Amino acid sequence: MTTYIHPSPSAADAVVESPTAAPATGAPAPATGAPAPGVASAPAPKPRQGLIHGLLTNPKAMVGAAILLVFIALALLAPVLFPGDPSRITDMASLEPSAEHWLGTTAKGQDVMALTVHGARSSLLVGLTVGFASTLVGILVGLASAYFGKFIDEALSLITNVFLLLPGLPLLVILAAFLPPGLGTVILVLIVTGWAGSARVLRSQALSIRSKDFVAAAVVSGERAGRIMFREILPNMASIVMGTLLACVIYGIGAQAGLEFLGLGDVSTVSWGNNLFWAGNEGALMTGSWWVFVPSGVCIALVAFALALINYAVDEVTNPRLRKIKAAVTPANPERSAAK
Amino acid sequence: MRFILRRLGFYLIAFWVSITLNFLLPRFMPGDPVSRMFARSAGQMQPEQIEALRKLLGVDDRPIWEQYADYLYNIVTGNMGVSITRFPTPVTEVIASQIGWTLLLGGTALVIAAVVGNLLGILAAWRRGGAIDSALPPLLVFIGSFPYFWLAMGALYLFGVILGWSPLRHAFSDGLEPAFTWEFISDAGAHLVLPALTIVLVSIGGWMLGMRNTMIATNAEDYITMAEAKGLKPGRIMFRYAARNAMLPSATAFGMSLGFVVGGALLTEVVFAYPGVGYQLLNAVQGLDYPLMQGLFLTITAAVLLANFLVDILYVRLDPRVRAS
Amino acid sequence: MTVSQVSFGSHEPVLEVKDLTVKYVGDTRSTTAVDRVSFSIGTGEIFGLAGESGCGKSTIANSIMRLLKDPAKIAGGSIRFGGKDVLAMGPEELRRFRWQDVAMVFQSAMNSLNPVLTIGEQITDIYTTHAGYSRKESLRRAAELLELVRIDPVRLKSYPHQLSGGMRQRAVIAMAVALKPSLLILDEPTTALDVVVQQEIMAQIKELQHELGFSVLFITHDMSLMVELSHRMAVMYGGRIVETAKAADIHTAPQHPYTQALMGAFPPLTGPRVPLAGLADGVKFRNIPDLAEASPGHFVAPFGVAAGAAGGSALEGASR
Numbered sequence: 001m002t003t004y005i006h007p008s009p010s011a012a013d014a015v016v017e018s019p020t021a022a023p024a025t026g027a028p029a030p031a032t033g034a035p036a037p038g039v040a041s042a043p044a045p046k047p048r049q050g051l052i053h054g055l056l057t058n059p060k061a062m063v064g065a066a067i068l069l070v071f072i073a074l075a076l077l078a079p080v081l082f083p084g085d086p087s088r089i090t091d092m093a094s095l096e097p098s099a100e101h102w103l104g105t106t107a108k109g110q111d112v113m114a115l116t117v118h119g120a121r122s123s124l125l126v127g128l129t130v131g132f133a134s135t136l137v138g139i140l141v142g143l144a145s146a147y148f149g150k151f152i153d154e155a156l157s158l159i160t161n162v163f164l165l166l167p168g169l170p171l172l173v174i175l176a177a178f179l180p181p182g183l184g185t186v187i188l189v190l191i192v193t194g195w196a197g198s199a200r201v202l203r204s205q206a207l208s209i210r211s212k213d214f215v216a217a218a219v220v221s222g223e224r225a226g227r228i229m230f231r232e233i234l235p236n237m238a239s240i241v242m243g244t245l246l247a248c249v250i251y252g253i254g255a256q257a258g259l260e261f262l263g264l265g266d267v268s269t270v271s272w273g274n275n276l277f278w279a280g281n282e283g284a285l286m287t288g289s290w291w292v293f294v295p296s297g298v299c300i301a302l303v304a305f306a307l308a309l310i311n312y313a314v315d316e317v318t319n320p321r322l323r324k325i326k327a328a329v330t331p332a333n334p335e336r337s338a339a340k
Numbered sequence: 341m342r343f344i345l346r347r348l349g350f351y352l353i354a355f356w357v358s359i360t361l362n363f364l365l366p367r368f369m370p371g372d373p374v375s376r377m378f379a380r381s382a383g384q385m386q387p388e389q390i391e392a393l394r395k396l397l398g399v400d401d402r403p404i405w406e407q408y409a410d411y412l413y414n415i416v417t418g419n420m421g422v423s424i425t426r427f428p429t430p431v432t433e434v435i436a437s438q439i440g441w442t443l444l445l446g447g448t449a450l451v452i453a454a455v456v457g458n459l460l461g462i463l464a465a466w467r468r469g470g471a472i473d474s475a476l477p478p479l480l481v482f483i484g485s486f487p488y489f490w491l492a493m494g495a496l497y498l499f500g501v502i503l504g505w506s507p508l509r510h511a512f513s514d515g516l517e518p519a520f521t522w523e524f525i526s527d528a529g530a531h532l533v534l535p536a537l538t539i540v541l542v543s544i545g546g547w548m549l550g551m552r553n554t555m556i557a558t559n560a561e562d563y564i565t566m567a568e569a570k571g572l573k574p575g576r577i578m579f580r581y582a583a584r585n586a587m588l589p590s591a592t593a594f595g596m597s598l599g600f601v602v603g604g605a606l607l608t609e610v611v612f613a614y615p616g617v618g619y620q621l622l623n624a625v626q627g628l629d630y631p632l633m634q635g636l637f638l639t640i641t642a643a644v645l646l647a648n649f650l651v652d653i654l655y656v657r658l659d660p661r662v663r664a665s
Numbered sequence: 666m667t668v669s670q671v672s673f674g675s676h677e678p679v680l681e682v683k684d685l686t687v688k689y690v691g692d693t694r695s696t697t698a699v700d701r702v703s704f705s706i707g708t709g710e711i712f713g714l715a716g717e718s719g720c721g722k723s724t725i726a727n728s729i730m731r732l733l734k735d736p737a738k739i740a741g742g743s744i745r746f747g748g749k750d751v752l753a754m755g756p757e758e759l760r761r762f763r764w765q766d767v768a769m770v771f772q773s774a775m776n777s778l779n780p781v782l783t784i785g786e787q788i789t790d791i792y793t794t795h796a797g798y799s800r801k802e803s804l805r806r807a808a809e810l811l812e813l814v815r816i817d818p819v820r821l822k823s824y825p826h827q828l829s830g831g832m833r834q835r836a837v838i839a840m841a842v843a844l845k846p847s848l849l850i851l852d853e854p855t856t857a858l859d860v861v862v863q864q865e866i867m868a869q870i871k872e873l874q875h876e877l878g879f880s881v882l883f884i885t886h887d888m889s890l891m892v893e894l895s896h897r898m899a900v901m902y903g904g905r906i907v908e909t910a911k912a913a914d915i916h917t918a919p920q921h922p923y924t925q926a927l928m929g930a931f932p933p934l935t936g937p938r939v940p941l942a943g944l945a946d947g948v949k950f951r952n953i954p955d956l957a958e959a960s961p962g963h964f965v966a967p968f969g970v971a972a973g974a975a976g977g978s979a980l981e982g983a984s985r
Binding site for chain 1: 350351353354357358361362365366481482484485486487488489490491493494496497501553596598599600602603606607610611621622625626628630633634636637640641644645648
């Protein structure tokens with residue numbers, strides 16, 4: 001059900017494979033340059049500035065951000081654009097798209113355009129909440145694992161790996177089936193099933209930063225654990241945290257839709273997943289009412305695609321090796337640069 | 341060997357966690373799902389069957405540890421209660437009759453997606469900036485952005501309803517009996533194409549990009565430069581040296597993504613009314629069939645864990661460094 | 666700029682590098698890693714290339730085998746091997762040129778061996794690819810090769826991580842001489858090894874060189890090792906050669922201040938103890954001019970008062 005699964009595992013691998021590539025690009029200094037405790041926190045802001053600047057000049061990131069902003073604006077303006085209850089049942093059933101109903105109506109006579117725009121509210125809310133909360137849990141677990149190490153790391157890693165391995169959808173289903181239905185349940189269930197992926201990625205990144213000299217210096221100089229974790233280690237993981245957050249939001253939106261499609265969401269709210277659930281339930285496809293089913297799916301895909309674009313931009317900005325190679329061909333060795 | 345034993349221990353713990361989760365959920369959740377369930381299916385059951393199910397789902401006055409021991413014993417001996425929706429068939433029997441179809445659908449899709457996706461990733465990394473590298477990833481990421489079930493619905497609508505190329509539902513035509521005849525196998529194959537294709541389409545992008553990125557990292561290794569310096573043929577360097585090593589993280593990802601693929605397969609089954617465990621899961625949810633839901637969760641979990649274990653054994657074959665070191 | 670041939674063995678050079686320039690092309694600016702470098706190596710000659718890390722030594726080695734990876738690009742000059750233009754070779758010709766004509770021992774044997782293939786597999790694929798031997802014949806020759814560097818042939822079945830550091834480096838050397846190339850490039854072959862193993866490896870290389878008669882391009886920052894092994898040598902600084910002459914001449918009478926500092930920075934292997942002296946803090950050379958012949962066969966880049974002056978990093982390569 002998660003439509004886009006790989007970015008997090010592969011991001012983790014990229015980190016493992018090339019410890020030098022990911023975090024240090026913005027500022028090579030934190031790796032070796034600051035053994036003195038006083039200087040230790042100085043290089044921290046650099047990677048973030050580099051990241052933001054890199055994203056602002058990256059076309060992929062800008063396209064992604066533009067799509068995302070359009071949807072956020074639609075979600076915020078939904079009550080203004082389409083006042084009233086979008087799920088109100090009328091007698092104008094199964095109308096094709098027309099000037100009056102741009103996207104037609106459902107079998108129950110609801111305006112599909114209104115449903116879709118209103119649906120953005122719940123879908124984005126759930127997606128963003130789940131994304132931020134799972135990332136937060138992931139950060140806490142990852143940092144604690146990396147900083148304390150030993151037994152705590154073993155235990156946290158074990159829990160993380162177990163949750164990572166339990167198949168997500170069946171777990172979602174039994175959790176959602178036993179909990180009282182509602183939006184809170186959906187969010188909670190998605191966090192429970194979604195945090196482990198981010199924790200794994202963030203732990204491996206935090207571990208590699210934990211082993212750097214400037215962290216050792218901070219430990220020796222007697223800084224408090226919380227300060228080291230959040231002021232020394234965390235700022236140097238900015239790009240990975242960002243990538244994880246985006247992947248988690250994608251997961252949240254996709255998984256919510258999957259859950260609702262199975263009828264396990266809060267059926268009374270209007271969301272993209274519920275729209276599709278009703279479309280399936282009312283046999284929209286069998287009767288040829290494609291306009292009922294297309295918009296919500298396209299919206300989910302567009303948002304996920306926009307987030308994935310930003311995610312790839314983050315990867316490109318922080319890992320120069322993934323950047324597109326300029327086709328600069330020197331006269332001396334023409335085929336060499338072409339072959340690589 | 342130690343590696344294998346460690347992993348085995350880990351999977352046992354993971355399975356124990358899922359059993360315990362199953363045990364705890366009905367007992368500590370607010371509300372009373374059990375009475376809802378019985379309210380719906382009243383009249384069908386014998387009193388002693390109701391009593392057994394109540395115990396299974398925690399309506400039970402015994403001390404909790406006693407219940408737990410009892411529950412563990414039941415699960416280990418394969419007793420997961422009886423299904424409500426397919427009363428009075430035991431849950432294990434319901435699952436056994438469905439799981440083959442899921443394995444067929446999920447397995448076919450997974451293998452095709454992994455093989456083709458990894459090959460494309462290898463080629464893309466090898467020819468950086470070439471046609472495969474520049475055109476395919478954005479396209480596949482875009483396709484991968486659609487929900488599994490939505491693509492499946494779209495494919496069903498386009499190829500089934502409009503074009504009529506594909507059967508609309510189920511794993512084989514009505515009136516056919518499952519048998520090892522050419523007629524049945526070709527019919528089942530025709531029913532398999534579209535559902536499998538949608539899963540492949542959505543998951544292939546992840547494989548390709550994962551492999552591409554590890555290949556790019558691997559290509560920067562000294563041993564690749566050395567292989568080039570040795571004047572080996574490009575194909576040999578690409579597969580024997582670069583891809584062979586890049587495969588290691590990919591194998592781990594394979595295990596990890598199984599859970600996701602299973603999820604995707606479940607939803608696809610729902611759309612195509614494909615008679616596997618996913619479709620059964622939806623029926624269980626709609627019929628408030630808690631014993632079946634739990635049984636399906638445990639079975640799917642066990643299958644995923646087992647597959648991961650097999651991947652681990654394969655990994656030991658692939659990476660000499662974890663072998664006997 | 667031509668460097669006269671004071672080569673040993675033969676006057677016909679095996680390798681001729683002329684005005685080689687390598688640039689690292691970045692998004693906004695590019696850096697010149699190797700700047701108009703010329704030298705040649707005669708048949709059977711051991712030519713040393715010395716200099717601090719980042720001065721462009723390894724880049725030259727990779728250029729000769731055309732192994733540069735992006736963003737490094739050969740921006741000018743020529744490399745001729747036995748009369749053939751290396752930079753003009755097509756892919757297939759280049760593939761055959763590699764290892765048959767020029768082989769290379771890389772810095773770190775651990776990283777240059779594929780961790781998931783056995784030593785045997787990594788040797789035999791040289792034979793099967795270049796000589797077209799059968800697997801069995803290749804294995805037999807691989808075993809001989811290991812014996813040549815005094816490794817027990819049972820090690821053919823071992824993986825790199827099962828060998829010691831010295832053994833791995835010897836295995837790499839064995840691979841390098843598998844096809845009896847006419848030039849062997851040694852890129853800091855002993856850097857990662859401890860001193861005792863270093864000596865073993867160097868003795869091994871000397872012995873093989875005697876036996877097989879190949880020329881050597883020996884790259885290191887270890888001056889004493891280099892003087893001991895090389896016939897002729899060049900000293901690099903910031904992508905340029907600042908001095909080239911017979912190794913003995915540079916050893917006894919280094920002329921460029923950088924060479925002098927480099928010679929002073931390493932203890933001699935034999936002889937009385939002397940205090941070490943390096944380049945003074947902050948001293949950098951910029952805009953190094955072309956070499957001029959100071960005495961027969963001894964070329965030095967002119968260094969005036971200005972050239973030796975401190976500060977700045979106008980020379981891009983030097984700032985790396």
